[in-house]
Amino acid sequence: MKAVALALLLFPLAALAHKPSDSYLHLDRSGTGFTGRWDVALRDLEEVLVLDADGNGAITWGEVRARQADVAGYALARLKLSSDGAACPLTSAAALRVVRHSDGAYAVVDFTAACAAVPRTLDVDYALLFDRDPQHRGIVRVGSDGAGEPLVLSATRHTARVSLEGLSPWRRFGQMVHSGIEHIWAGVDHLLFLLALLLPSVLQRDRETGRLVPVADFGAAVRDVVKVVSAFTLAHSLTLSAAALGWVSLPSRWVESAIAASVIVAALNNVFPWMDRTRWLAAFALGLLHGFGFASVLADLELPAGSLAVTLFGFNVGVELGQLACVAVFLPVAYLLRATPVYRRALLVGGSMVIALVACAWFAERAFGVGVSFI
Structure with missing residues (x-):
């Protein structure tokens, strides 16, 4: 019954199987204002606007074109730009387009922002989809001259002030540390993989009986x-x-599918151990896959080559800090519970089976594709 209860708690994680919901917002200086391009996933717009009019599971260009005013209106109503304390009103600038990213089709909303004077700073207030998906991120880039400022906005950090006079390396480093921490905490697949690897850490196998016993x-x-x-x-x-x-x-689909498969392997190893004393080798081998997943986040930012070293180091530091925080919470609790049947049966065995089940749902979606498509 405990395992069933745990399954009911964790099963909603299957809904997070696809790549995290992102949109891509580019803002360029233009006179006393800005021109903007905003790429929003059709799968996200389908959730709020129901673009698939005939309900056949495939969104056509005709269905998108018929709702282009609704798409632009929905997006622009959830973005506020201001400069030096004065609002910069947004106006849709062109007909809707559709482009493809690595994870599917995106609607492109082109717009302009008119400011009262030549801007020196820009305040961004981003509110797209947070009411529907708290894990959604807005990946914002200001400027196209190779020194534009990358921002990752989230439900907990939806506003930002951008200096239009350049970005110091230390400030960029701090932003990427924050982004790395957010990514590891929001990346449920990475966290469950880490949890599956850590669950046996407070137990050891008795050499005579072969049974799991608490560490000394x-x-x-x-x-x-x-x-x-x-x-x-x-x-x-x-x-x-x-x-x-x-x-x-x-390919993104191959990487995301392989990450889901790695979670299955790590979880099942706790139930049917074939890598008992060499779990660290499994962590290394399967961790190689997760690195490609982390890299996709940096690729989405379209960072200029000149800032890549600082960005890479900062993001990696953030990921490690996020992991260490999770370990610091998990290990003392697991150690205290290690001798109880609840830990050995419900958490180690039952929890691992639930993790494997959720990861199977992820694998099916990522490898074979599930949900609304664009044709």
Whole structure:
């Protein structure tokens, strides 16, 4: 019954199977105002506007074109720009277009923002989709001269002030640390993979009976966690760097599907152990896949080459800080519960099975595609 209750709690995570909901907002200086391009996923617009008029599971260009005024109106009503304390009203500037990103079709809303005077700072207040999806992110770039400021706005950080006189390396580093922390905490697949690897850390297998018994002291659990987390960190840092530098490129669908498969493997290993003393090797091997997933976040930011080193380091630091915070919460609680049947049966076995079940749903969606498509 405990395992069933845990399943009911975790099953809604299957809804997070696809790539996190993002939109891409580009703002360029133009006279005393700005020109803007806003790419919003059709799958997200379908949730709020029901673009698929005939309900056949496929959104056609005709269906999008018939609702272009609604799409532009919905998006622009959820963005406020101001400069030096004065509002910069937004006006739709062109007919709607549709483009494809790595994760599907996006509607493109072109607009202008008219400011009262030549702007020196820009205040952005972003509110798209947060009422529907708290995990949604607005990836905003101001300027197209190679020094534009990348911003990642979220439900907890939906406003930002941008200096139009340049961005210092330290400020960019701080932004990317924050982005890395947000990504690891919002990336449910990465967190469940880490949890699956950590669950056995407070237990050890008795050599005579083969049964799992509690570790003798907290230090033994810490040493096991250090090995697993270090291997995962080293692996994803290698592939994150390689992908961000353009040395390796893999299709997004393949990477996201492989990440889901890695969660299944890590979870099932807790129930049917074939990598007991070498879990750190599994963490390294499967962590290589997760690095490509992290790299897709940086690719979405379209960062200028000159800031790549600072950006890469800052994002990696943020990811590690996010992981360490999760470990710091998990390990003491797991250690206290390690000798109880609740931990060994409900959490280790039952929890791992639920994690594997959720990851199977992710894999099915990512590998084979589920949901509304654009044709």
